[in-house]
Amino acid sequence: xxxxxxxxGSTSVKASVASNFINRLKKPVExxxxxxxxxxxxxxAQAILESDFGRSTLSTEANNYFGIKGAYNGQSxxxxxxxxxxxxxHYMTAAQFKKYPSIEASIRDNAYLxxxxxxTDPNYYSQTWTTNAASASDAAMALATTYxxxxxxxxxxxxxxxxxxxxxxxxxxxxxxxxxxGNINEQIEQSLKKELGxxxxxxxxxxxxxxxQVRSKITSVPERIIPRSVFESRRQQPSxxxxxxxxxxxxxxKIIKSNAAAKKH
Numbered sequence: 319x320x321x322x323x324x325x326x327g328s329t330s331v332k333a334s335v336a337s338n339f340i341n342r343l344k345k346p347v348e349x350x351x352x353x354x355x356x357x358x359x360x361x362x363a364q365a366i367l368e369s370d371f372g373r374s375t376l377s378t379e380a381n382n383y384f385g386i387k388g389a390y391n392g393q394s395x396x397x398x399x400x401x402x403x404x405x406x407x408h409y410m411t412a413a414q415f416k417k418y419p420s421i422e423a424s425i426r427d428n429a430y431l432x433x434x435x436x437x438t439d440p441n442y443y444s445q446t447w448t449t450n451a452a453s454a455s456d457a458a459m460a461l462a463t464t465y466x467x468x469x470x471x472x473x474x475x476x477x478x479x480x481x482x483x484x485x486x487x488x489x490x491x492x493x494x495x496x497x498x499x500g501n502i503n504e505q506i507e508q509s510l511k512k513e514l515g516x517x518x519x520x521x522x523x524x525x526x527x528x529x530x531q532v533r534s535k536i537t538s539v540p541e542r543i544i545p546r547s548v549f550e551s552r553r554q555q556p557s558x559x560x561x562x563x564x565x566x567x568x569x570x571x572k573i574i575k576s577n578a579a580a581k582k583h
């Protein structure tokens with residue numbers, strides 16, 4: 319749903335224009351994305367693509383940075399927009415677009431749309447959520463079949479993410495579901511590792527092999543003070559766990575053996 323004049327926007331943008339735009343939207347995009355479990359990089363890429371870095375008529379006159387159609391609190395503007403048929407043929411048409419009181423309102427409404435979907439399908443954009451999309455790239459590609467009629471929409475968003483290093487927004491977002499691929503099992507595993515004091519992804523046995531053996535406070539039991547060999551016949555070979563046996567004097571050994579014999583009778 320790219321508004322006329324944006325789809326064919328200039329291919330070369332001055333660094334100052336791009337950086338100023340990204341810096342201006344950075345905080346609200348990160349904040350709203352985190353609140354709604356969306357990828358900031360994808361949201362920023364959408365704003366860039368849909369508004370031509372805030373230079374499109376729709377963004378300057380209606381604060382609409384995401385090409386969202388309809389009315390916002392009864393406010394709207396009618397503009398020409400480029401669409402595509404199912405066969406990929408491009409055509410022009412007039413459409414009603416939401417008019418927002420501020421950029422922040424446009425950002426919040428975009429997040430609301432992605433999180434709540436359509437009237438008939440509230441999960442229509444669910445593949446863009448950090449809990450479902452393994453990466454920002456996947457979330458962007460999901461928009462190609464839902465948000466826009468342009469089948470190349472996802473590739474264009476990913477091109478923006480790469481060109482302007484928007485993935486840094488995801489790293490700074492602080493959303494624990496991001497980079498965890500939205501995998502609840504992975505989140506649980508990481509939480510357990512934190513509680514157990516290990517961050518290694520290897521099995522616990524392997525991780526412990528390189529560290530001194532430390533007994534758990536829960537499972538520790540007193541070591542045997544008197545070795546088993548004291549109670550065995552001298553003809554028997556000491557068991558393997560007697561490598562650490564204590565040296566007892568003969569008188570004590572005799573007393574123990576005599577007591578053991580007495581019990582048998």
